[in-house]
Amino acid sequence: MSWLKHIIKKINEKFSPFAKRWQFGRFLIIVFLSFFLIMSMYLVTLAKTAHVKNLQATLAQTTTVYDDSGAKAGELYSQKGTYVKYSRISQNMRDAVISSEDRNFYHEYGFSVKGIARSAVLNIKNKLLGSSTIAGGGSTLTQQLVKNAYLTQEQTITRKAKEIFLSMQVEQDYTKNQILTMYLNNAWFGNGVWGVEDASQKYFGVHASELTTSQAATLTGMLPSPALYNPIDHPQAATKRRNVVLSTMVATKRLSASQLKQSQAAPMILNDTYNSSNKYQYPWFFDSVISEAIKTYGLTESDVMNRGYKIYTTLNQQDQTNLQQNFNNSAMFNYNTDAQAASVVLNAKTGGVRALVGGREEEHTFRGFNYATQSKLSPGSSIKPIAVYAPALEKGYSIDTSLPNTTRTFGTNGWEVHNALNVQTDDVPMYEALEHSYNVPAVYLLNKIGVNAGYASARKFGLPLSDKDKNLALSLGGLTVGVSPMQMAQAYTAFANDGVMSDAHFITKIVDATGKVIVNHPKAKQKRVISSRVADNMTRMMLGTYTNGTGLGAAPAGFTIAGKTGTTENPNDTENSQSSKDSWAMAYTKDVVEATWMGLDDKSKNNSLPLGLTATMGPLVKTSLEEILPNTPGTNFTVTNPNSGTDSNSKAFKWSDIGSDFSKGVDNAVEGANKTWQTIKGLFGN
DSSP states (O other): OHHHHHHHHHHHHHHHHHHHHTTTHHHHHHHHHHHHHHHHHHHHHHHHHHOOGGGGHHHHOOOOEETSSSSSEEEEOOOOOOOOOGSSSSSHHHHHHHHHHTTTTSSSSOOOOOHHHHHHHHHHHHHHHOOOOOOOOOOOOOHHHHHHSSSOOOOHHHHHHHHHHHHHHHHHHHHHHHHHHHHSSSSSOOOOOOOOHHHHHHHHHGGGGGHHHHHHHHHHHHOOOHHHHTTTTOOOHHHHHHHHHHEEEEEHHOOOHHHHHHHHHHHOOOOOOOOOOOOOHHHHHHOOOOOOOOOOOOOHHHHHSSSSEEEEEOOOOHHHHHHHHHHHHHGGTTTTTEEEEEEEEEEETOEEEEEEEEOSSSSSSSTOOOOOTTOOOOOGGGGGGIIIIIIHHHOOOOOOOOOOOOOEEEEEEEEEEEEGOOOOOOEEEEHHHTTTTOOHHHHHHHHOOHHHHHHHHHHHTTOOOOOGGOOOGGGTTOOSSSOOOOHHHHHHHHHHHHEEEEEOBBBBHHHTTSEEEEEEOOOEEEEEEEEEEHHHHHHHTTTTTTTTTTTOOOOOOOOOOEEEEEEOOOOOTTTTTEEEEEEEEEEOOOSSEEEEEEEOOOOSSSOOEEESSSTHHHHHHHHHHHHGGGGOOOOSSSSGGGGGGGOOOOOOOOOOHHHHHHHTOOOOOOOSSSSOHHHHHHOOOO
């Protein structure tokens, strides 16, 4: 060690004059005190702005979701259990917790100096042994409550400092009994259970007020680690841990020696009466509410689930219930059990989501992938009204403009475009081309008005296009990325709402646990994308889809609807003209818009779907609309179907055309979308 002393002496000899000259010691003291002052100010500010006075109300209330009429629709919760008052918690439980977890609870002010010192010593020991974590063991019940309610579980000096200052603020605002009550109601007991009341039900089938000494000691023993000491999974470890807790109760004179023997001898009899009935009864809708609260209003998932908010939404419970039941019925999808599907129903005037199902599943995954809002799909021919016919009407075309309908080529590379099943007819009026979803007229018309016009129109309608989509394939839904059913439904609100598109949304108001309104009836975002004249003419054209065109057979009995279908070719089976990958159905009235999709995803075992709406999800579209529409105001269209023969702005409907289509094997005139991506790539380079 002489060499070390020699080095230290040399350093001291060189450093000492410098230190004396510049008063280095005083400088270090000033730096330390300045840092301490700044940190103290920061931590005090943190404690004062943490809304500690709201803590009890926040923990006592579960976040509740309300529907469009203000009726309760369900609850959101994660770190929540059934909240009970102090008087509803057994004295045995209180004694066990105080004895085992914090003996000086009633004599300290939020934190324990001895506990912190003990933790510091253990931390130094860990450092010497090479551990980088901060040692635990110094937290009071108040600190544990604060950590669970406000902070993360990371073990750092900064987090510990925040914990102490917040604990002091909690002690200032609440009595000891209130703090103990909040702690026991917010504690984690494993097996999906939070809070002493639900834990009592889960493990012993009693209320928290009825816990025996042995049962209370068992629950208390679980607090440090429910995974290791819960009696369901680890009965022997739970029994040993219970006996340790009972011994601490004797040491703190909360239990006599005779009571100790009696309690230790008590058998570990479990009885699960916990009612885990799922209050998350509209999972797809509630998932979306949480996502919107996070994305639009800056809340966190933990805030939404645990802060006891009241969230008012656009939900229609009757529509949502019916839609969920329909999705659970394979007959609605013609028993195509391997295909995925999604559907969204919007209020046509406001964009409020009335109902939504984001997938077909046996068991819901919390905030899992939502096909209604997160998918990126080719819309097929359902994009034609947006990217082709609406901009054509804006440029002066009329709904009975005659369009060619025979196979032909486009572009310098000679892209050959044909209709589904290679159907060819004489020239057809525009409304007939749309209702039968013929491909040739759509591509022809986009070529005439210009790709840029169609592209600009689709962007105005809110579709997320890229520059690579500036080609004729846009007319058939051949997009680089794709769209979701929600985006398509939102776009179609413009047709239903006189040319004004409404942004889709779920939340109308959020109130916190103290009654403060933090989101107050946000005004629906709307913008005009087409004139009311164009919107009316588009509706006139789309009234024929479900009476004479590709939606025939899926129309709701007794109701008039407009809309458009869409089909995409199956890239795995390009030689089969009866095969498809995606099926779309857009349907609307003046009151609602429904967008429904069914298709094959990456997990699908089958490599094809049958062709046409009636062969895929026709029953779902028909049934859901028959359930939704009676639940709306029933506002009538102000325009008529040109097929009725009474529309003075279009030529009379020709039954001979329909007969011709039937004779050529297209009884529903189901369209095919872009022939193949390979063909499109060859023409447009993408």
